[in-house]
Each structure stands twice: as C-alpha cells, then as structure tokens.
Amino acid sequence: ANPQFDVYRLPEEHEAIRAATREVCDAEVAPRAAETDSAAAFPQKSYAALRAADLHAPHIPEKYRGAGIDALGTAIVIEEVARACASSSLIPAVNKLGTMPLLLAASEELKERYLPEVASGEAMFSYCLSEPEAGSDVAGMTTRAVRDGDSYVLNGAKRWITNAGESKYYTVFASTEPGAGSKGISAFVVEKDDAGVSFGAPEHKLGIKGSPTREVFFDDVRIPADRLIGAENEGFKIAMRTLDHTRVTIAAQAVGIAQGALDYAAEYVQERKQFGKPVSSFQGVQFMLADAAMKLAAARQMTYVAAAKSEREDADLTFYGASAKCFASDVAMEVTTDAVQLLGGYGYTTDYPVERMMRDAKITQIYEGTNQVQRVVIARQVLNGLVK
Ligand code: CAA
Numbered sequence: 001a002n003p004q005f006d007v008y009r010l011p012e013e014h015e016a017i018r019a020a021t022r023e024v025c026d027a028e029v030a031p032r033a034a035e036t037d038s039a040a041a042f043p044q045k046s047y048a049a050l051r052a053a054d055l056h057a058p059h060i061p062e063k064y065r066g067a068g069i070d071a072l073g074t075a076i077v078i079e080e081v082a083r084a085c086a087s088s089s090l091i092p093a094v095n096k097l098g099t100m101p102l103l104l105a106a107s108e109e110l111k112e113r114y115l116p117e118v119a120s121g122e123a124m125f126s127y128c129l130s131e132p133e134a135g136s137d138v139a140g141m142t143t144r145a146v147r148d149g150d151s152y153v154l155n156g157a158k159r160w161i162t163n164a165g166e167s168k169y170y171t172v173f174a175s176t177e178p179g180a181g182s183k184g185i186s187a188f189v190v191e192k193d194d195a196g197v198s199f200g201a202p203e204h205k206l207g208i209k210g211s212p213t214r215e216v217f218f219d220d221v222r223i224p225a226d227r228l229i230g231a232e233n234e235g236f237k238i239a240m241r242t243l244d245h246t247r248v249t250i251a252a253q254a255v256g257i258a259q260g261a262l263d264y265a266a267e268y269v270q271e272r273k274q275f276g277k278p279v280s281s282f283q284g285v286q287f288m289l290a291d292a293a294m295k296l297a298a299a300r301q302m303t304y305v306a307a308a309k310s311e312r313e314d315a316d317l318t319f320y321g322a323s324a325k326c327f328a329s330d331v332a333m334e335v336t337t338d339a340v341q342l343l344g345g346y347g348y349t350t351d352y353p354v355e356r357m358m359r360d361a362k363i364t365q366i367y368e369g370t371n372q373v374q375r376v377v378i379a380r381q382v383l384n385g386l387v388k
Contacts, residue, residue: 010304014072017069020053021080022080022083024049025083028046029081030084030085034350034356039210040210042163042166042212043088043091046081046091047091047121050081050121054067055067055081056092056124057099057119059071059096060118064112065119066115066116066118071245071311072304074092074252075249075303077092078256079252079259079303080256082252082256082260084256086256086357089256090162090163090208092249093246093252093253094127094162096245096249097242097246098118098125098171099115099118099125100246101127101171103115105187105229105231106230110229114189125168125171126169127162127171128158128161128170128190128216129239131143131156131157131158136370136372136373138182138185139185143155143172144156144174144175145174148222149225150224151222151224151225152188152227153221154222155219157215157216157217158216158218159200159215160213161216162211162212164213164215164216165192168191168193169190170191170192173187173188173235176233177233180233182236185236186232186233186235187229187230187234187235187238188223188229189229190218190221191223194221195221195222196218196221197219197221198216198217198219199214201214207359207360207361243321243368244310244317244321246321246368247322247368251325251328251329252303254329254331254364255303255332257360257364258292258331258332258336258361259296261335261357262296265289265343265354269285279342288342291338292334299327300328302323303328305320306320306321309321316387318377318386319377322378323374325364325368325371325374328364329364332364333365335361336354336360336361339358
C-alpha cells in the first residue's frame with residue numbers, strides 16, 4: 001500500500017493561494033514594512049497591492065462578489081502577509097472580524113448592502129466590542145442602544161478598535177437590556193459617516209504601528225432599526241462565535257510573524273562569522289533554530305486544523321480556535337525574541353527587522369482575547385466534556 005496521507009498535505013489550491021500571496025508580499029508589502037512601522041502610518045500602498053490581487057478580504061463569499069476563499073485559504077493569506085508585515089495582515093484579518101457577525105447572523109438584505117463594498121476594497125469593516133472598562137469582561141459593556149420607533153439610538157465609547165477611522169463600516173455591540181448581562185447585548189452596523197460617530201487620537205503602541213488603533217465614540221447616533229444584526233439580545237453569542245472563527249486568523253498572523261523572524265535569523269547566522277566561522281556552526285545557535293522551527297511547525301499545524309474546523313463549523317471550533325491562537329501567539333513571542341537574540345546587538349536595532357517582528361508578535365498574545373482568557377475558554381470546553 002502507498003497511502004497518500006492527504007490529511008497532512010495542503011490541497012494544491014491552498015498552496016497556490018500561498019504562492020500568489022507570497023509573490024505580492026515579497027514585491028509590494030515586505031519592502032515597505034520597516035517604513036510602515038517607523039512612520040506609524042496605515043499602509044495604503046500595501047492595501048492597494050492586496051486589493052489588486054483580491055487578497056484584502058479573501059473570505060467574502062462569491063455570492064457577495066468576493067473571492068470566496070475558505071477559512072484555511074484565508075488563514076494562509078493572513079499568514080503570508082504577516083510574514084512580510086504584521087500591520088498589513090490586519091487588513092484581511094480585521095475585514096474578516098468586522099464582517100463575520102454579518103455572515104453568521106445578518107439578514108440577506110444587510111449582507112447584500114454591505115459585503116460587496118468590502119469585497120471590492122472600497123470599504124473596510126472594523127469590530128467594536130471592547131470598552132475602556134470592559135475588555136475581557138464583554139458582558140460588562142455599558143454602550144447603550146435604545147429603540148426609538150424605526151431607529152436605535154447609540155451612546156457610549158469603544159476602545160482598542162483596530163483600523164478605526166480607516167474603516168467605513170463598524171460592527172458595534174451595545175446593551176439593549178441593561179442588567180441582563182450577556183443576554184442583553186445586540187449587534188449593529190454603524191457607518192463612519194453616521195452623525196454622532198467620532199474617533200479618539202491614535203494610540204501610541206509597541207507594535208503593529210501601521211494599523212491604527214483608536215477609540216470610537218457614539219454620541220446620540222441614530223441608525224435605522226434594520227441595521228440590527230440577527231435578533232435583539234443575541235449579540236453576545238454572535239460576538240463569541242465570531243471570535244471562535246477569527247482567533248484562527250490571529251493564530252495565522254502569529255505563525256506568519258514567527259516565520260518571517262525565523263527566515264531572517266536562519267540566513268543571518270550563516271553569514272555572521274565569529275571565532276573564524278559562521279555562528280550557525282555552533283550547536284548553541286543550532287538548538288535555538290531547531291526549537292523555533294519545531295514549535296512553529298506545531299503552531300502551524302494546529303492553526304490549519306482550527307481553520308478546517310472553522311470552515312466546517314465543527315462543534316469543537318471554540319476549543320481549537322482558542323488553542324491555536326494561544327499556542328501560536330506564545331510561539332511567535334518565543335521565536336521572535338530568540339531571533340533578536342540570534343542577531344545579538346544588531347537584532348536590537350531598527351537596522352534589522354527582527355525587533356519589529358518581536359514588537360508586533362506581542363499583540364497576538366493580547367488581542368481577540370488575552371491568552372489568559374483563551375485558557376479560561378479552553379478549560380471550560382474540557383470541563384464540559386467537549387474536548388475528546
Ligand atoms: N459561541 C456561542 N455562544 C457562546 C460562546 C461561543 N463561543 N461562548 C459563550 N457563549 C454563550 C454561552 O453558552 C452562554 O449562553 P447561555 O447563557 O445561553 O448559557 C453565554 O454565551 C454567556 O457565556 P459565558 O457565561 O461563558 O460568558 P462570560 O461572561 O463568562 O464570558 C469570556 C466568557 C470567555 C470571558 C468572554 O467574555 C470572552 O471571550 N472575553 C474576551 C473578549 C475578547 O476576546 N475580546 C476581544 C475583542 S476584539 C479584538 O481584540 C480585536 C481588535 O480589533 C483589537
């Protein structure tokens with residue numbers, strides 16, 4: 001017998017997606033990554049290059065005039081963009097995060113209204129869940145949405161909103177029944193141009209500096225009632241289910257950042273000579289490379305399994321999404337920190353890319369739920385007998 005073991009080989013279609021993304025990123029995204037970081041400016045040229053290749057929102061179904069790439073292919077796109085520039089990888093990642101609530105729960109009419117513009121690249125979509133006083137504790141949010149005739153009126157503030165100001169559309173979670181906790185939250189589409197929407201100053205961050213993070217304020221924002229996503233008071237579950245899917249994209253981002261750092265370090269240690277030979281000839285250096293490659297391979301496999309589960313809507317996606325995000329982000333932090341170490345003093349300077357990759361990796365342990373929250377989610381799945 002000559003078993004094919006296809007389970008451990010990506011379909012040709014996915015390898016083609018990787019090759020196409022890498023080509024665009026090598027030519028158009030990677031050369032601008034250092035400048036995007038130092039200027040802390042949204043990478044408009046990378047966005048244009050991703051748009052031209054239809055990689056800016058690959059997950060949007062063909063039905064809404066999107067590329068219709070599945071969850072695994074989308075993860076691969078995000079991984080490859082992150083390998084070149086983590087800030088740019090937030091374009092496809094946040095477009096998926098912002099639109100996932102619509103894909104999961106919105107009326108056909110709402111999907112038709114908003115998704116084609118994201119598919120064409122005319123609009124980006126952000127996700128407004130966290131608040132100044134409600135980060136991990138989502139159900140503690142205080143942003144209010146009050147029904148008034150054919151409208152809802154929103155008041156409150158959201159914080160840490162990725163691509164805020166750049167995005168034209170926002171999925172906003174707000175309390176429609178105060179006191180009901182997770183059972184009193186609803187999801188809405190809010191447009192940047194809606195009267196009463198404003199933005200805070202961009203946060204000054206350690207990494208992903210090319211992706212603006214800002215507060216979003218809602219001051220008597222009146223929106224038509226048909227902008228409700230799904231049913232009233234179903235918003236918490238929509239938010240959580242969205243994160244089940246999109247934590248996979250953060251795992252992919254972490255894998256890409258780590259691969260970028262490992263690629264750079266592996267080349268560098270072969271060129272750098274000390275004691276009369278390349279530092280790659282020393283076992284101490286080899287062991288660091290070996291550990292990095294081994295952990296990265298494990299993180300990548302876990303991410304792809306989680307992506308397959310996301311595509312199939314498997315019951316254990318909650319476990320796999322949280323696990324892949326938690327594991328891959330911890331690996332990314334280790335690998336990028338060791339990449340800096342492998343470059344020594346040079347690695348600590350902005351003349352080399354690995355310090356940027358280390359700074360960019362850090363956020364993957366924090367956003368879309370801290371890794372402590374991931375462990376809470378994972379443990380609950382285990383205790384509920386859902387991990388077999
Ligand atoms: N799918 C569907 N339903 C879910 C669910 C899921 N994954 N998880 C929970 N629910 C349901 C529960 O079944 C429960 O329903 P019932 O009441 O009908 O039983 C309800 O939701 C409440 O669930 P919990 O009791 O588990 O809720 P909790 O208040 O204990 O919160 C938590 C759990 C895991 C801590 C959650 O609040 C959480 O994930 N926090 C982290 C938030 C987060 O990831 N934020 C990231 C923001 S986005 C971002 O970072 C991106 C950016 O732009 C920067």
